[in-house]
Amino acid sequence: MLVTFNFNVPPTLVFGVDTVNQTGQYVKKLGGKRAFIVTDPGVAKAGILEKVIDILKSDGIEVGYYDQVIPEPPENIVDEIVDKVKEGGYEVIIGLGGGSSMDTAKMVAVLVTNGGRVRDYIGIGKVPKPGLPKIMIPTTSGTGSEVTQIAIFALLEEEVKKGVVSPYLLAEVAIVDPALTYNLPPNITASTGMDALVHAIEAYLSRRANKFTDGLALMAMELIAKNIRTAVTDGMNTEARYNMSLGSLIAGIAFGNSSTGAVHALAYPLGGQFRIPHGVANTLMLPYVMEYNLVSRMERFVKIAEALGEKVDGLPVREAAFKAIDAMVNIAKDIGVPMRLRDVNIPKEAIPKMAAAAINETRLLSQNPRVLTLKDIEDIYNKAW
Numbered sequence: 410m411l412v413t414f415n416f417n418v419p420p421t422l423v424f425g426v427d428t429v430n431q432t433g434q435y436v437k438k439l440g441g442k443r444a445f446i447v448t449d450p451g452v453a454k455a456g457i458l459e460k461v462i463d464i465l466k467s468d469g470i471e472v473g474y475y476d477q478v479i480p481e482p483p484e485n486i487v488d489e490i491v492d493k494v495k496e497g498g499y500e501v502i503i504g505l506g507g508g509s510s511m512d513t514a515k516m517v518a519v520l521v522t523n524g525g526r527v528r529d530y531i532g533i534g535k536v537p538k539p540g541l542p543k544i545m546i547p548t549t550s551g552t553g554s555e556v557t558q559i560a561i562f563a564l565l566e567e568e569v570k571k572g573v574v575s576p577y578l579l580a581e582v583a584i585v586d587p588a589l590t591y592n593l594p595p596n597i598t599a600s601t602g603m604d605a606l607v608h609a610i611e612a613y614l615s616r617r618a619n620k621f622t623d624g625l626a627l628m629a630m631e632l633i634a635k636n637i638r639t640a641v642t643d644g645m646n647t648e649a650r651y652n653m654s655l656g657s658l659i660a661g662i663a664f665g666n667s668s669t670g671a672v673h674a675l676a677y678p679l680g681g682q683f684r685i686p687h688g689v690a691n692t693l694m695l696p697y698v699m700e701y702n703l704v705s706r707m708e709r710f711v712k713i714a715e716a717l718g719e720k721v722d723g724l725p726v727r728e729a730a731f732k733a734i735d736a737m738v739n740i741a742k743d744i745g746v747p748m749r750l751r752d753v754n755i756p757k758e759a760i761p762k763m764a765a766a767a768i769n770e771t772r773l774l775s776q777n778p779r780v781l782t783l784k785d786i787e788d789i790y791n792k793a794w
């Protein structure tokens with residue numbers, strides 16, 4: 410296929426243990442003396458917020474913060490933070506945390522200069538002008554939000570999760586410090602790690618995949634598959650944490666420049682209607698969506714199986730391709746992520762409403778390697794139940 414593509418990453422990527430100590434220098438490089446941190450209660454409780462505030466203050470930077478971001482952030486939280494940033498005259502926005510905190514920070518930066526609310530910019534390319542400069546610092550190894558142009562929000566009345574996609578959501582600086590993940594509990598390590606793995610797999614199967622994203626996606630699959638079990642069972646293993654942070658970052662660049670697909674599209678209603686954590690929702694959908702997609706990208710499934718550490722030599726292509734699904738199911742089982750909708754208390758009667766929401770995720774479904782009808786989506790949910 411003669412694919413046309415462009416490739417975008419933050420102009421500055423900083424990776425490595427203790428790189429968070431450089432945050433103040435980058436605030437200054439972005440021309441700021443006043444920085445505002447957007448984070449969540451877990452990051453604050455773990456002492457990471459305080460650590461970053463100290464780092465910034467020692468560099469002479471004045472700091473404000475909001476530490477009450479919740480998963481599936483609703484619009485009103487973004488509005489509240491925008492008001493605080495405007496009142497305090499802050500010049501640089503720092504997103505510190507998982508996907509919810511970073512997505513909120515990215516959107517705040519854009520709304521401070523553009524005005525309006527999240528819902529005004531849902532979709533692709535609707536933000537007219539740049540926001541405040543922003544630095545993203547992930548504290549999990551999963552979301553990839555530090556390197557993408559996407560931010561996801563919950564619209565509460567509609568019970569849906571929707572995405573804003575804009576080049577102005579891309580961070581100016583991403584600082585990925587594996588040491589910030591050392592104290593993540595096993596269940597969060599597991600679910601966020603599965604999200605990163607799904608990013609790599611969907612990026613590789615996307616209709617927008619290209620040679621750049623292919624290479625990155627396979628590298629990320631290998632790094633994550635080799636290290637996720639150790640990171641979950643032995644959180645202080647610095648090498649596993651390092652490789653998980655690197656894998657998640659690389660997977661983020663891969664899907665940020667191709668796309669995710671039906672796994673994410675079918676997972677969103679689980680988050681929007683039942684508040685299932687994003688990584689868990691993806692894991693619940695993954696084997697069944699992979700099974701559906703397999704016939705459309707058989708050769709690619711063989712490459713995925715290999716990247717996940719499966720032996721495929723000498724096997725017929727179809728059998729080798731199915732090894733990719735086996736590998737994912739084994740990882741999810743080993744690290745204790747639920748694999749059935751019934752296990753997370755989603756009633757079977759909810760399937761038609763979830764399917765009706767999922768079919769509207771055209772931004773993602775259009776990039777899935779195989780077309781899905783409403784009936785296909787209902788069948789997948791039924792299998793997953």
Ligand SMILES: [Fe+2]
Nearest residue numbers: 552604608687
């Ligand atoms: Fe994701």
